[in-house]
Amino acid sequence: MEKKTRFPSPTLKASVPWNVGKMVGAKRALKEKHVWAIRFWLGSEQRVRDRALFDLALDSKLRGCDLVSLRIGDIVTSGQVRHRAMVVQQKTRRPVQFEITETTRESVRAWLEHRGGGLNEYVFPSRLSAKAHLSTRQYARLLDQWVQAVGLIPGEYGTHSLRRTKVAMIYKRTGNIRAVQILLGHTKLDSTVRYLGVDVEDALALSEATDL
Template sequence: MKAADEGSGARTPWNKGKLTGQKAPLKLKEIWSIRIRLQLSERVRDLAIFNLAIDSKLRACDLIKLRVCDVCHGHQVASRATVMQQKTQRPVQFEITEQARDSVEAWIKAATLTAPDFLFPSRLHGSPHISTCQYSRLVHRWVASIGLDDSSYGTHTMRRTKASLIYRRTKNLRAVQLLLGQTKLESTVRYLGIEVDDALEMAEQTEV
């Protein structure tokens, strides 16, 4: 019994010293601060990942598995793309803004990628594309580079950012739910960090 107690006492909780729960979205000025830093340092791949992550609002597992053909029509990056989500097995469509298209095209050219290739291939042997852990490290690095506490941010930050900006501008929960490709309104509410009762009331007001 004593040995068991000692063993359990030596075990450190995975989340000790870490902030858990919902991760904060980026503010508009923070998006531009990170974007400009990546541009000035000529980190072509990071800039492409950052811009596409913001625009697509995809979960990490879907973003890292994108192929060139998912976002390109011929040799040009499309203004819109549709991806099948791994979690829900439902398609979600997203807009790719001009600056994102430019950065993704620059990355494809620099990495000499072709249509069937993964858009963000891994630099490690045996891994066809970057992992969620690698992507997470990039997000923490971007956030820390502009002086923010990176423990408050994560990959869900990238997914929530544009959705939060759109919601603040429109107050349209249904539209944000559609853009995130979520099946339940409650999931959208959690992402936006608003009260459930208030959210449901607003959703009812927007119904036709």
Template structure:
């Protein structure tokens, strides 16, 4: 029988694991219908910051730790929101570029007009201390709220759902894993394959669409 630390710690033998009952594995990406449902909810509730955060999370495809640390200067050039931006990823230390589409630019512009600040300020400040950024934990709580509001199960979706969403849509439309690797800032294409959950069925479907 495999030995674990609980064999040597009587207090731990009847302790329920912290993640007991939790869904383990990658979170689902959102589909187009779900994206618009969340946008409708945020607009109806006049949650201007959250709409900007949601749109930027989808377009940037950034990890939560990188998203919350974005500064106004990363996204703004003069009076305009950039159409493309570049940041250095905290996890890998590698630069990654991302696009900011029209919807995200519009919602960001609305939020930054309300938010104020200068180029060195965080785009999404903490409500407790405006000199600090929104925490990844609070970001996760917000995503849970959005997901619950449109009738989805929060255990199946999370901040990584936002990172995966546009990448998954692009992959389904093009089958170009190398492009997804670049967009996600992965150092190895094997990581991208695992991240997208590419399997033999996906590969065969793409092959069947190719006439020679």
């Protein structure tokens, strides 16, 4: 009878989870004091473009890919920065409206006066090519600089932090999750609930604040 040759079993290496040593999960929204601290720092550093990018990110609540691809004509009409604008989201292909507050209009106006350009050009062009826009990677790097400059930990914040900041404040003040859903351009309320991290404690806190 032929003897079967046995080969030694290969040594199995313990698989290392992809998230070891990395901070995962939803990035934190900025608090109001952080917003003003970053604005002050950007002003003191005379970073006119970055101040406009930061303010517009807060007001628009857009994903990074939609923010960096804004064209001047999206936010300017008849030589003036609009009070409200509308863009079609790349992810959902659905339109979303957003307000542009006076603070943001001032910083955007200052940047555009410095930048120049026609209505069909990008608000935030790439430094490598005027025909391309600022990359989402560069936007993320800039955000790291901003939060670190005011004493925050970059790994705890990301470009979605700016998308979440204003709606988190609105939800905290009003409890109106439907309004937040509209502002974020979510098609499903469930997505908004997960996005804000709404849980039983939030629901109970809102209920406790209502006296009958």
